[in-house]
Structures are given as structure tokens and as C-alpha cells.
């Protein structure tokens with residue numbers, strides 16, 4: 001039987017300025033813009049998808065850049081406060097030097113587990129980011145627009161960190177329904193894994209004393225788990241319903257289909273199919289270059305193109 005959940009599919013955040021967003025994720029972090037579309041639920045904002053060279057599930061960070069006027073959110077309990085990207089252990093020095101060279105504020109390298117170190121930084125909107133350097137990273141490197149050599153490139157998502165009042169109910173959902181195993185447990189941190197490899201981890205921080213997190217600019221909106229196809233998506237949806245949680249119906253996101261639900265700690269979880277992927281409506285060589293609209297908004301292309309801000313891509317910022 002197929003595994004119903006194979007790991008993280010993508011992480012979606014609410015952002016501010018479109019150009020800053022492009023500069024940070026494609027320039028500083030060296031990811032590829034694999035899709036330029038609009039928020040399917042609110043087409044007056046872009047939806048950017050950043051990933052590896054082909055936009056593989058598990059490498060995808062997506063943002064809704066709503067502009068700088070949007071109220072900032074607050075890290076705290078009931079939210080995903082950190083999104084971690086995965087790199088080989090041998091890239092620590094490269095990234096310390098790179099961030100220093102571009103005057104990016106970051107916390108010094110710390111070790112979390114043997115063979116796993118991390119640097120904490122934030123994007124222009126205050127989104128919590130970790131670069132995790134791990135001996136377990138085996139995904140191939142890539143270089144897009146020449147910002148970062150392939151051996152030091154971000155390989156994809158490593159994990160997301162959920163801050164919760166108490167982790168028990170969310171942990172039970174992960175292990176009983178979403179195919180995860182608890183692979184590390186201390187009082188403060190639990191790590192759940194769909195498979196023991198980067199891109200397949202959910203970390204829960206027990207944070208009873210933290211302030212309540214608030215949505216807004218610089219906050220993760222949801223995390224999406226990957227499921228192989230429409231059939232497994234249907235099966236996992238039925239399991240979630242039997243567990244007593246409600247979900248949305250299946251939504252067509254053009255590059256995958258999705259369902260959404262609130263986990264017991266209040267964080268939005270999505271289940272997204274691995275396919276059809278980002279080459280569904282443009283060639284691999286030109287991914288992200290044109291504004292792609294779903295059929296329901298194609299008739300509003302001229303109007304939306306006037307509202308959406310212009311920006312430069314590929315960017316020259318953060319190029320050595």
C-alpha cells in the first residue's frame with residue numbers, strides 16, 4: 001500500500017514587498033522562482049513559488065506578497081514560527097561568510113543534534129528562517145542564475161517548527177493519521193518524521209509561556225504535506241474525517257490539488273498531491289518568467305496586471 005503522506009510538500013507565508021521577496025529568496029538564498037501566479041482565493045496579490053531547479057515537492061517555499069502596509073504578525077504559540085531549509089553539513093562556513101558579506105543579521109551557528117547545526121535569520125518581513133546543515137542531506141545541489149554554487153545550494157525544506165501550548169494532540173494526529181513517527185523527544189522539542197530525512201520532519205516546541213502568535217506579514221500561513229496522488233488524497237481525507245476533524249473539499253491549485261484543515265493546535269495543515277507539478281502550464285526552461293493565471297482569472301489578466309506590482313527577475317541583488 002502506498003504511504004498516504006510522504007513528507008512536506010510546501011510552506012506558505014504572508015509577505016510584504018514583492019521585489020524584496022524575490023531578492024531574498026532567489027538572490028540571497030539562491031532558490032528558483034518556479035511559478036509566478038496569483039493567490040487563487042484573492043487574485044489581487046501574487047503567489048510566488050520558490051524551489052529547486054524543477055520545483056520538486058519538498059523544496060517549495062511560497063509567499064503571498066501583500067505589500068509593506070500589511071500589519072506584521074507575531075511569532076508565538078499556535079503558529080509555525082520557523083521554516084528551516086536544508087543544506088549539507090559541509091556548507092556551514094560558506095553560508096557564514098555569505099551572510100556576513102551581505103550584512104545580513106543572523107545568530108551564530110548552534111548545534112541541535114549530533115550532525116545537525118543551524119543558523120537563525122529572518123527575511124525582510126520577519127519570517128523566522130533556519131539554515132540547517134545536516135549530514136543527512138543527500139539531495140542533489142543546483143545553481144540557478146549563478147548566485148550560489150551547486151554544492152552549497154539549499155536542497156529544500158528541512159522542517160517547520162510549530163510552537164504549541166502542549167504538543168500531545170498534534171503529536172497524536174501526526175502519528176495516528178499522518179504517517180509520522182516520533183523520532184526525538186525532549187521536554188521542549190519533539191521531532192516527528194514521515195521518513196528520517198530532511199524535508200520530512202515536523203518539530204513541535206512546547207511553548208506554554210510564549211505569547212499567542214498573531215497572523216500577518218512575516219508569518220507562515222500553513223504547511224502542506226505531500227500525498228502521492230488523487231486517490232491517496234481521498235483516502236487521507238476520509239481518515240481525517242473519521243478522526244473527527246473537518247476539512248475543506250478538494251481544491252484545484254493547477255500544480256496540485258489540495259485539502260485544508262485546522263490541526264488541534266490551531267495551525268492550518270494542507271494535504272497536496274505531488275503532481276502534476278510546475279511544468280503543467282510552462283516549460284521547465286522558462287518556469288516563473290510569465291504571469292500564469294488559472295482559467296477563472298484569465299479574463300481579468302489586463303486588470304490584474306495593472307494592480308500587481310512590477311519587479312525585476314532574475315535579480316542582480318546578492319550576486320558576488
Ligand code: ZN
Pocket residue numbers: 010012222223224270
Ligand atoms: Zn499551500
